[in-house]
Amino acid sequence: MVAMLLYQIVVLLSLLLFLGILLRNMIDLPGMPEHCPEQGVLVSVLVPARNEALNIERCVRSLMRQEYAPFEILVLDDDSTDATPELLRRLVVESGGKVRIVQGEALPDGWHGKSWACSQLGHQAKGELLLFTDADTTHKPDALRRTVGAMQASGADMLSLMPHQELGSFWEKLVVPLVHVILMCYLPLRFVRTSRRAAFCFANGQFILFRRECYTRINGHAAVREAIVEDVWLCKSVKKAGGTVVAFNGSDIVSCRMYHNFREIWEGFSKNLFAALGYSTPGLFVLILMISALYLVPCLFFSYALIAGEFTVSLFWLPLMQMMVALLCRIFIARIFRQSLAMTLLHVFSQVVLLAIACNSFYAIKFGKGASWKGRNYNFS
Template sequence: MSRLAGRARRAALARALTRILTRTGTVLAVGLTVHTVRNARLLRRPPDEPPAVRGRVSVLVPARDEATTLPRLLACLAEQTGVPDLEVLVCDDRSSDATADVVRAAAARDPRVRLVPGREPPPGWLGKPHACHQLGREATGEVLVFVDADVTLAPHAVAATVALLRGSGLDLVSPYPRQLAGSAGERLVQPLLQWSWLTTLPLGRAERSPRASLAAANGQLLAVDATAYRRAGGHAAVAGEVLEDIGLLRAVKRSGGRGVPCDGSGVAACRMYTSWAQVEAGYTKSLWSAFGSPAGAAAVMGVLALAYVWPAAAALAGSRVGAVGYAAGVLGRYVAAEATGGRSLPDALAHPLSVLAAAWLTARSLHGRRHGTLTWKGRGL
């Protein structure tokens, strides 16, 4: 009888703990979704009809093995409107393909385009920060607009981005391009880029606060005042950082500047990866640095699993409270997608699976970092 009573007590405790976790996760999911809705209302966007830009603008493109994607971006830059004084600098970051030839051909057609031959990064530097550093040293514009080679720009994109920077009074703005996703793996993971900061970052406070933790940015499209950039130390301040875009915003904040992510879905689009293998490789090389430490990564992923995975699992077991939590998570994902030009339905319904995929990629990244196996485009990290 005592054994049966002990089993009954343990079963009762397990049920009580399950209810507590389900309710806690649901409260978290509801609260985070309310925050997402509030942020969506505060989200800055570049204007649809920007005024002509006064002063020189430097568009800076770091490119390593981008011969396939560069022609489209250079064609977009050739069609930019409202920027009478524009220079386009492309750093060929020691590519093994015809990247340099693509840039030379574009420069022959358009005198605004110039090739910056990349040098091997010195010790302590990663490849992309060093390429951006070389571009920053060559740039002569009052505003520096960094653009990745796989981004597609609307004709008014540069003028609108500069107008957003100047009109907001900020020193750095990062208009997130609309993330294009085709395969199931892309659709599962890519929307988490915008969702993550719309859900967790208080945008109004982030604009005003110098705190490094209140920073999010995306180097796919990022504009910074040239004076603020140099005052912050430029990319030399983030020489060894895998997430150099977030690092640059933090450097700007440390030097007294302000910056914030924005919705750039109306001016730019980007398909970062085209398969699950590319998604896995891309996020594995960088996620280890996103949370400060392995303990920080475990804490963040634990909270996200509690908020978005546990209630969904409880809902499958018949919990009404869990169903509320699941619905809140889906709603938050839907709101973030609608606010940033992403896929909303049916993709939002798979949000718990997206969180699990992010946790898996984070664990894989931490494992690779610990064992020194991470590489990107032929270079060690």
């Protein structure tokens, strides 16, 4: 009984620690500045696109409406087999030359597709600032102006932000918010800027702004050519080169619809999860144990206590407190990032799905064809 009590206390203290990190991160993840110049240095907005017929028009049109000058828009067609090339040609005409198409070259051995596409865009860009943004993003008219202002005010070499995640289907609402849980509860964001340690890195590939000098110094995306989670590894490269990275809450200026159904969620998260752990089997094992201990086991203890009628501190009250702290974290995150409050009640089920994805990610890399995305398979483990 003593061992059980100690176990339950350790779990509760761990959850309280993550709640404390979350509360601090609510301060350390600032919103974008409001009052920023409408003119400044040339910004190259760089969009890799592979089979993005569903998204590319909305993305590019939102970029064309930016309240900032001067800027250029370069979109790389990465061997698309859908209507993306035709749509891009229409957008070029519509933009009056503001949009330029870069025809992607064949993917070399040892490169991840997105890194190769971004590398080609970086070489074609003319700007002093380079903004890499995904084709499934949408940008408010003041997005570029406020982002450049934030970069200038911070003096950073690399800026990334967390966009608003558009969540349509049930599965999107259940699983995608876990990205925010990982960011806000497990990573002390102030150390992203103040610490040189690679453990404290954040970047979101949906929106990353570089100073060209820094991007060149780290050898651009060639530095992360094999990285599936290239955004975080770019942050590590910048820190290693002595640069400064800053993070912002950009949910009021940029939005993104990452996935549209369960299949896309399964493939996308499976592609990234094991890779984000550096293909570390012990790291994955620790993650599975942590998720189970913090979110699943408390529910099992609580359910057993209700069924057996044993309302003891170890079996009922401490697990209840653990569940309430975990729920409180989800509620705070839902309020910050404008997510469904009702879906926070299904937090434990989202963690069950995450465990299944973790196992699939491990299996695909170790015993399958590797990570699969947009018709390509990768295995750099």
